[in-house]
Amino acid sequence: MAETQSVLRQTDxxxxxxxxxLLRGASFVSLAVCDQQxxxxxxxxxxxxxxxDGVPVILISSLAAHTKSLLADQRCSxxxxxxxxxxxxxxxxxxxFAQAHAVDRDSEAHGSIRRRFLNRHPKSAxxxxxxxxxxxxxxxxxxxxxxGFGRAFALESQDLLTPAGSSASDWLRLxxxxxxxxxDATQLARTLGYAITKKCHLTGVDxxxxxxxxxxxxxxxxxxxxxxxxxxxxxxxxRILDIV
Amino acid sequence: MAETQSVLRQTDxxxxxxxxxLLRGASFVSLAVCDQQxxxxxxxxxxxxxxxDGVPVILISSLAAHTKSLLADQRCSxxxxxxxxxxxxxxxxxxxFAQAHAVDRDSEAHGSIRRRFLNRHPKSAxxxxxxxxxxxxxxxxxxxxxxGFGRAFALESQDLLTPAGSSASDWLRLxxxxxxxxxDATQLARTLGYAITKKCHLTGVDxxxxxxxxxxxxxxxxxxxxxxxxxxxxxxxxRILDIV
Numbered sequence: 001m002a003e004t005q006s007v008l009r010q011t012d013x014x015x016x017x018x019x020x021x022l023l024r025g026a027s028f029v030s031l032a033v034c035d036q037q038x039x040x041x042x043x044x045x046x047x048x049x050x051x052x053d054g055v056p057v058i059l060i061s062s063l064a065a066h067t068k069s070l071l072a073d074q075r076c077s078x079x080x081x082x083x084x085x086x087x088x089x090x091x092x093x094x095x096x097f098a099q100a101h102a103v104d105r106d107s108e109a110h111g112s113i114r115r116r117f118l119n120r121h122p123k124s125a126x127x128x129x130x131x132x133x134x135x136x137x138x139x140x141x142x143x144x145x146x147x148g149f150g151r152a153f154a155l156e157s158q159d160l161l162t163p164a165g166s167s168a169s170d171w172l173r174l175x176x177x178x179x180x181x182x183x184d185a186t187q188l189a190r191t192l193g194y195a196i197t198k199k200c201h202l203t204g205v206d207x208x209x210x211x212x213x214x215x216x217x218x219x220x221x222x223x224x225x226x227x228x229x230x231x232x233x234x235x236x237x238x239r240i241l242d243i244v
Numbered sequence: 245m246a247e248t249q250s251v252l253r254q255t256d257x258x259x260x261x262x263x264x265x266l267l268r269g270a271s272f273v274s275l276a277v278c279d280q281q282x283x284x285x286x287x288x289x290x291x292x293x294x295x296x297d298g299v300p301v302i303l304i305s306s307l308a309a310h311t312k313s314l315l316a317d318q319r320c321s322x323x324x325x326x327x328x329x330x331x332x333x334x335x336x337x338x339x340x341f342a343q344a345h346a347v348d349r350d351s352e353a354h355g356s357i358r359r360r361f362l363n364r365h366p367k368s369a370x371x372x373x374x375x376x377x378x379x380x381x382x383x384x385x386x387x388x389x390x391x392g393f394g395r396a397f398a399l400e401s402q403d404l405l406t407p408a409g410s411s412a413s414d415w416l417r418l419x420x421x422x423x424x425x426x427x428d429a430t431q432l433a434r435t436l437g438y439a440i441t442k443k444c445h446l447t448g449v450d451x452x453x454x455x456x457x458x459x460x461x462x463x464x465x466x467x468x469x470x471x472x473x474x475x476x477x478x479x480x481x482x483r484i485l486d487i488v
């Protein structure tokens with residue numbers, strides 16, 4: 001946790017939404033691991049996406065030191081939230097403490113993780129199936145959100161993750177359905193208030209929000225409240241588009 | 245080190261210059277420490293500048309967890325080099341493994357570190373002298389440079405640091421002299437090929453290059469070769485400006 005108890009603010013729904021926007025909106029993170037050779041904390045950059053439940057996912061090569069280190073010690077943390085213009089410390093960011101779990105290539109989970117990762121990082125198709133590459137789910141334990149100077153919050157795992165409500169497979173089916181119906185993501189993003197100049201596409205849909213990408217930039221919209229089931233999400237998106 | 249020996253390229257002057265540009269050009273870094281409470285590797289964002297010899301310097305509050313952690317275990321690493329547009333992994337970045345040393349407020353070194361930090365981060369004047377804030381020099385031990393896909397280099401401490409040649413005080417006097425003569429930094433940067441649209445200013449001068457800032461963006465020019473003494477640097481800058 002980046003701040004002591006005394007300077008922490010009360011965690012509320014707004015800070016939870018900000019945390020999920022940072023974590024699920026990131027296309028890359030700074031990843032800290034215990035370096036297996038030296039014992040030093042080692043920080044590197046990794047592409048990221050999230051699993052449908054909000055767990056961050058990275059795709060890393062067994063040739064890289066951070067992969068060997070994670071296999072030896074699963075404890076890690078990641079920093080998400082990039083500074084834009086102006087003072088870098090005025091921009092929101094989140095440190096998530098997590099335990100890394102390699103995703104078995106033959107597991108059912110692998111298929112949807114691979115699909116969601118490709119949605120966000122189409123160019124990873126070049127190496128995503130290389131034998132030395134593997135996905136790791138970084139299961140959040142707790143997090144430290146810094147919303148800018150003096151706005152620090154301590155979050156728990158459940159503040160970051162998205163309850164699936166009905167079963168995971170229903171949500172994944174919903175996502176594939178929405179993707180395949182070719183919703184006008186650019187219009188949807190503009191309706192939601194994002195100043196999009198280029199074409200954008202959807203990279204994920206879940207009970208608490210929608211992930212977009214335009215070029216290599218990704219961002220996330222959070223619903224005002226959790227949607228209880230897939231049909232509610234479809235209704236909500238229709239409602240948003242109908243307002244135009 | 246982020247890559248195994250087998251995929252490493254031979255370190256040359258070009259990779260050393262790139263490493264120094266990334267490290268000395270950064271205005272902020274991702275900092276990994278061993279979290280004192282949990283033992284987890286913890287990553288957070290910190291503003292950075294460099295001491296005259298190239299050692300990265302951070303200014304952190306004793307209220308923050310990373311400060312308590314560094315006081316308990318000085319081992320750390322930092323990631324410098326921000327991605328621009330396009331694939332984040334195509335952009336150069338460097339991980340520097342270092343040992344953190346708190347800078348005594350009453351030491352001689354404190355004055356020049358404080359001055360150089362303020363050059364780069366003028367807004368830190370608001371809190372730079374607060375009693376809970378302190379500078380740490382992060383003494384590099386070794387580093388892993390990633391110049392983009394497949395361009396990995398292992399670097400040693402001396403590849404990153406700048407030999408002072410003559411004494412430190414001579415170099416610091418040179419720097420203050422160049423700053424005070426109000427060199428036209430914007431013209432200098434343009435002459436060196438940077439597409440500057442706003443006014444920029446110098447934030448540091450040393451035997452191997454010049455640090456600039458424009459707004460909150462900082463960047464570094466590396467001389468083609470090390471300058472042996474302060475007068476050579478003055479001559480080199482005059483030479484560059486005379487070419488116009």
